[in-house]
Amino acid sequence: MNIENLLRETLADMADEERPPAPGRYLQVRERRPRRRGLALVTASAVAALAVGSTVVVQGMSSRAPGDVAGQQNAVPHVAPERRPAVTVTVVEGMRLSQLFKVLSSLTGRPVAEFEKAAKDDTVLGLPPYAKGILEGFAFPGTYELSPTMSPGEILRAMVARFGQAAEDTNLVDGARRAGRTPLEILTIASIVQAEAGRPEDMPKIARVIYNRLNRKMRLEVGSTVLYGLDKYGVSAKREDLKSRSPYNTYRRFGLPPSPIGNPGDDAIRAALKPASGSWLFYVTIDPKKGITKFADSQSDFTKLVEERDKKHGTR
Structure with missing residues (x-):
């Protein structure tokens, strides 16, 4: 063949x-x-x-x-x-x-x-x-x-x-201990960062969003984890996907998924170990083709970013 x-x-x-x-x-x-x-x-x-x-x-x-x-x-x-x-x-x-x-x-x-x-x-x-x-x-x-x-x-x-x-x-084991996480948790965070980031420079910010949401006991609500649990691929999870009872559905479950959702590289691991400083709780990929992602620290600002994305792509 x-x-x-x-x-x-x-x-x-x-x-x-x-x-x-x-x-x-x-x-x-x-x-x-x-x-x-x-x-x-x-x-x-x-x-x-x-x-x-x-x-x-x-x-x-x-x-x-x-x-x-x-x-x-x-x-x-x-x-x-x-x-x-x-x-x-x-x-x-x-x-x-x-x-x-x-x-x-x-x-x-x-x-x-x-x-x-x-x-x-x-x-x-x-x-x-x-x-x-x-x-x-x-x-x-x-x-x-x-x-x-x-x-x-x-x-x-x-x-x-x-x-x-x-x-x-990357000094993974010691870095994980300093972050108050296990090395496996760091790799899980890195795998999410890898899947979500359109550009390497956004990785530390996305990692910070994950940490901020975990620290506030908020659900991560990350589409890439949902799709992994369903063995699907795409830009974002659809409404019906969010009903999944998979342990990787971070829209329904609190905390990190049970394991990495892919195999991250050096940049993503470093971002998980050393996230950027900031109070962001949300991010929206405004332009998937160019990998442009914007960040917000409030629900109102997040809503504005969603509207900006939808307007750009003609979905509203």
Whole structure:
């Protein structure tokens, strides 16, 4: 099966969901000669599917929405695994595990079920104790070189190992203690920030809104958590979505959701550890295409921002 069919099948179940504008960042999966085995980290960057020459580009696989698929090249040639070329794959910031497993399955030819099984094996993953056996949030974004002989567990373990490096770089454990939170709670906050922010510069402000609402015993009322609980994608949760009894429905439940809702990058983790100073309790994405978000510290100002957004998009 060629890469077009593989990725079409991978994303078919999400094709009808509402999608935000393309994030404008791209992930390239390059075939390499099998001269090295193992997995090498390159850099954190963009997204996940188009085949162009010998390069497979996976586009639009953000935490908010899956992308479209087109292409002509084979990502996984029909040859024995040990004779296949290595491929380089980039995990986008905010990508959910459910998306990641489908992309990895398409590129390696291994069933999604094998990645799901490996994700539950603590002895293979090397998760820190504070992860409580949860992989979501710990498959760190970055670019990885995959040897064709690597098992799903080895692939995921490498991503967890890269998270360990990021945890040290951001001083996650000590920072969480100073914030009065567990490291898992910090990662959960970071994952929400990653999903909600249109621009990196807004991340510390969004983190501050989350802390302010938690400190005031207010519901977070964040659409991205609701959609995660429903395994949906979109710009915002719809009215019927808000009726969900999922533990991720922060419109009905107080406090943080039970786990991260995606895999955040360095910027989001740093924002969760060091939020901006401010009294904001609300934010509204005025222009999703440009990622412009405005903040408010009162219900009246929030209402004005909603009216500004609706007027701009002609919904009122």
